Amino acid sequence: MKIGFRTAGFREWSLPDALGAIKRLGYDGVELCLENHDLRPDVIAPARAKEVVALLADLELELASVSYHADGEALETRVPNTLRAIELASEFGASILVLNSRKAEPDRRDEQWQCQLDRFRKLCDKACEFEVDLAVEPEPGLLVDCMADFARLKRELRSCRLMLNLDIGHCHITDDLIPCIHTFAADIVHIHFEDLPGKEHKHLVPGEGDMDLGAVVEAFREARYDGYVTIDLFNITEDPEGYARRAIEATRKLLGG
Numbered sequence: 339m340k341i342g343f344r345t346a347g348f349r350e351w352s353l354p355d356a357l358g359a360i361k362r363l364g365y366d367g368v369e370l371c372l373e374n375h376d377l378r379p380d381v382i383a384p385a386r387a388k389e390v391v392a393l394l395a396d397l398e399l400e401l402a403s404v405s406y407h408a409d410g411e412a413l414e415t416r417v418p419n420t421l422r423a424i425e426l427a428s429e430f431g432a433s434i435l436v437l438n439s440r441k442a443e444p445d446r447r448d449e450q451w452q453c454q455l456d457r458f459r460k461l462c463d464k465a466c467e468f469e470v471d472l473a474v475e476p477e478p479g480l481l482v483d484c485m486a487d488f489a490r491l492k493r494e495l496r497s498c499r500l501m502l503n504l505d506i507g508h509c510h511i512t513d514d515l516i517p518c519i520h521t522f523a524a525d526i527v528h529i530h531f532e533d534l535p536g537k538e539h540k541h542l543v544p545g546e547g548d549m550d551l552g553a554v555v556e557a558f559r560e561a562r563y564d565g566y567v568t569i570d571l572f573n574i575t576e577d578p579e580g581y582a583r584r585a586i587e588a589t590r591k592l593l594g595g
Contacts, residue, residue, distance in 0.1 A: 342402035342568035367400035379422035405436035462497035473503035484512035505530035523561035
């Protein structure tokens with residue numbers, strides 16, 4: 339398993355500086371977060387996309403994935419932006435686009451679910467066209483909140499491009515994590531990796547919370563997962579490089595590297 343880091347943690351840095359730091363710290367790859375101000379699907383220029391590809395090549399930094407979460411964005415812009423994000427993932431040379439669902443409204447959940455199915459059908463068609471896997475990330479409080487929601491989405495859409503980004507902290511909160519790794523092994527194409535204090539939704543550097551990450555890593559090995567373990571820390575703007583350094587040191591020890 340290779341180790342990556344999400345650019346969301348460096349969102350106040352320029353992209354060249356962020357990627358340079360991630361490479362310097364020894365990460366194998368990076369998740370490009372399209373929420374970053376100059377990478378947004380609705381503003382990025384074709385020349386900028388080419389610059390990003392060249393920058394990654396110059397740094398010899400792999401592209402673990404691309405992500406577009408669009409939290410709080412209205413559907414009238416979220417849908418076209420996510421469709422464009424699929425194209426961008428392909429342009430960047432990524433085979434995985436990580437995305438999530440809308441915030442759930444309990445009194446409108448059935449209506450929201452049907453709307454989500456229509457949206458994801460369009461996304462899956464686009465993903466097939468560009469040969470990009472859509473790695474859906476279940477997250478507490480969202481419409482796809484837990485693994486049962488992901489299984490339902492997968493069952494109802496029946497698309498070979500609909501896959502799973504397993505955020506281990508999210509799954510720890512909503513489900514029994516270790517069995518889920520085995521149950522959903524065939525769907526997992528990408529991992530977000532962090533620690534949590536108890537079952538509080540607060541991402542911490544691996545080893546600085548209460549999760550049994552050794553058991554988690556062993557479960558991934560048993561499931562024969564060989565993709566990226568991407569560190570997901572975001573409220574770290576005061577010292578992103580310091581957090582990223584602690585995270586890779588801890589994760590290497592967990593992986594035995």
